[in-house]
Amino acid sequence: MPVSTRSQIFGVQEESSNTIQRTRNRPNQAQEDPIKVDPSPLRNPHHGLKEKMKALTVLYEQQKRSSSSFKNPTLMLNKVKEENKDQETKIPGFVKKQEKENSLPNVIRTVGLPTADEDSKENIIGLDKILGFSCPPKGGVLVNTVARKLSMGGLVPQSESKVGLIGGGVGVKSGQELSTITENSLSSVGSRILVFVRLRPMAKKEKEAGSRNCVRIVNRRDVYLTEFASENDYLRLKRLRGRHFTFDASFTDSTPQQDVYSSTTADLVEGVLQGKNGSVFCYGATGAGKTYTMLGTMDNPGVMVLAIKDLFAKIRQRSCDGNHVVHLSYLEVYNEMVRDLLSPGRPLVLREDKQGITAAGLTQYRAYSTDEVMALLQQGNKNRTTEPTRANETSSRSHAILQVVAEYRVRDASMNVVNRVGKLSLIDLAGSERALATDQRTLRSLEGANINRSLLALSSCINALVEGKKHIPYRNSKLTQLLKDSLGGVCNTVMIANISPSNISFGETQNTLHWANRAKEIRTKCFFSLYVLYFSLLLEVTRNMIPKPHNEIFG
Ligand SMILES: Nc1ncnc2c1ncn2[C@@H]1O[C@H](COP(=O)(O)OP(=O)(O)OP(=O)(O)O)[C@@H](O)[C@H]1O
Numbered sequence: 001m002p003v004s005t006r007s008q009i010f011g012v013q014e015e016s017s018n019t020i021q022r023t024r025n026r027p028n029q030a031q032e033d034p035i036k037v038d039p040s041p042l043r044n045p046h047h048g049l050k051e052k053m054k055a056l057t058v059l060y061e062q063q064k065r066s067s068s069s070f071k072n073p074t075l076m077l078n079k080v081k082e083e084n085k086d087q088e089t090k091i092p093g094f095v096k097k098q099e100k101e102n103s104l105p106n107v108i109r110t111v112g113l114p115t116a117d118e119d120s121k122e123n124i125i126g127l128d129k130i131l132g133f134s135c136p137p138k139g140g141v142l143v144n145t146v147a148r149k150l151s152m153g154g155l156v157p158q159s160e161s162k163v164g165l166i167g168g169g170v171g172v173k174s175g176q177e178l179s180t181i182t183e184n185s186l187s188s189v190g191s192r193i194l195v196f197v198r199l200r201p202m203a204k205k206e207k208e209a210g211s212r213n214c215v216r217i218v219n220r221r222d223v224y225l226t227e228f229a230s231e232n233d234y235l236r237l238k239r240l241r242g243r244h245f246t247f248d249a250s251f252t253d254s255t256p257q258q259d260v261y262s263s264t265t266a267d268l269v270e271g272v273l274q275g276k277n278g279s280v281f282c283y284g285a286t287g288a289g290k291t292y293t294m295l296g297t298m299d300n301p302g303v304m305v306l307a308i309k310d311l312f313a314k315i316r317q318r319s320c321d322g323n324h325v326v327h328l329s330y331l332e333v334y335n336e337m338v339r340d341l342l343s344p345g346r347p348l349v350l351r352e353d354k355q356g357i358t359a360a361g362l363t364q365y366r367a368y369s370t371d372e373v374m375a376l377l378q379q380g381n382k383n384r385t386t387e388p389t390r391a392n393e394t395s396s397r398s399h400a401i402l403q404v405v406a407e408y409r410v411r412d413a414s415m416n417v418v419n420r421v422g423k424l425s426l427i428d429l430a431g432s433e434r435a436l437a438t439d440q441r442t443l444r445s446l447e448g449a450n451i452n453r454s455l456l457a458l459s460s461c462i463n464a465l466v467e468g469k470k471h472i473p474y475r476n477s478k479l480t481q482l483l484k485d486s487l488g489g490v491c492n493t494v495m496i497a498n499i500s501p502s503n504i505s506f507g508e509t510q511n512t513l514h515w516a517n518r519a520k521e522i523r524t525k526c527f528f529s530l531y532v533l534y535f536s537l538l539l540e541v542t543r544n545m546i547p548k549p550h551n552e553i554f555g
Helices: 006-025 027-032 045-069 073-090 094-101 127-132 175-187 204-208 257-264 266-273 290-294 303-318 370-383 434-438 443-466 478-488 503-519 527-545 550-554
Strands: 123-125 194-199 215-218 222-228 240-246 249-251 278-284 324-334 337-340 350-353 356-359 365-367 399-411 417-428 492-499
Touching: 194 215, 194 257, 194 503, 222 503, 240 503, 249 257, 257 266, 257 303, 257 492, 266 278, 266 303, 266 399, 266 417, 266 492, 278 290, 278 303, 278 478, 278 503, 290 303, 290 417, 290 492, 303 324, 303 370, 303 399, 303 417, 324 370, 324 478, 337 478, 350 478, 356 478, 365 370, 370 399, 417 478, 443 478, 443 503, 492 503
Parallel strands: 194 249, 194 492, 278 417, 278 492
Antiparallel strands: 123 240, 215 222, 222 240, 324 337, 324 365, 324 399, 350 356, 399 417
């Protein structure tokens, strides 16, 4: 299949970008009459800025409205429906184009989000509930509500995104980049990390050791955890303590890989195809099923493989000229060192630039098909550091990050050709190992300590984000530096917490669920960046209003 080079793609992008930018600034007019850019070099320098200010004011107002309605999803849903209706009447053929472009409906996300009171902290529940696990359904039905997915298939045409290898910082840039920034900011308003839980089946070893099942999943979202009293504790032998958690969705031990992918990641892939960044990370104790969920097996491929398959299939369907570029990079963080899994060599150095955190020298492979990606993933996994541990024969001792950058061209609602660039990060975290952390002498203990250190750093960042602190300690570990974009940046993020059903792993499971529950409260919102952008532009406009000497304007 013919595949164009990057330079060809950027050529078209430049050609069309001026038109796109202008169309965005004047949404009503643009639909019938795409404006041609005035080539005159003696254009009033204040003119463009005023337009941008106008557009920003509109966005700012929209942002304010959507952030206030975020607390009330039903209100928001109605509002978006109304806006869609509006758009339908304003732009003939809007719906048809939209349908053609997005297989997803504009608004709906099928995962039910917890309501405000369900969303509250974990509850310690009584014996009666735990014994029979007779959990009354919350209102009887799983209600489909809306969170950040409101922005998917947005009403505004997408444009090119500037991406880095890892990360994607936002700043005030030139006019062309302005539209991308505001759009991304707008799309991420009030986004919160979606949190899913996946229970794995009881392992043979656990069964042989006589473990009991301490986890129960009810209603596809409620997780009940039982703490059995020790058999030697005669006084409390009959006492059971339980905890109840609610997540965006919870998967039982028999949920197929495809279902996990469809509920957790398919929407992120859709977002990536629309030019938004997305991240999925698996979190949990060692042997809890993270690698199985992310990578899977040859017969049961996991999220990484299914996402790439989906991405390729959809890009081919939608690309207006059949050309697309998919770049892959795969790295691991092992003992606080960043290593390239596709081309192993010296540890890589992390650098922070305008695009965010980048791993200098990381190989970017251009992939042409799913099969090729599979081969690259297998090659990368062979290079990944694994060791047998107490809980897992092939335990991953490193955090692995697969990053896929997809770029293709599509026609927007005004039939302009736009370049879309989106980045998907798929992260398989190393599991924590309690026993190893206490033994200070062996290499394994160093690994364990480092894994725990980065997971501790991750939990500190989660805490700081939840508490709305100004300083988020990303710099405490390589892992958190690399996840900066996923946790607090302009990114749709999904967390899958993996747990074991065995009561032997009760402590680890409780810990995982606690952090997963906490992560629900993180919002990767960018209201603040729009705010900063708005006032920076205001400053720029004010500065430009001050008369300048003639030679400074034209010379
Ligand atoms: N949903 C599942 N269905 C069937 N088998 C599973 C499932 N989840 C995990 N397993 C099996 O459990 C074992 C441990 O899983 P896995 O290697 O994915 O754990 P992990 O969390 O990645 O551990 P570590 O952090 O030590 O690498 C594997 O043999 C895997 O095949």
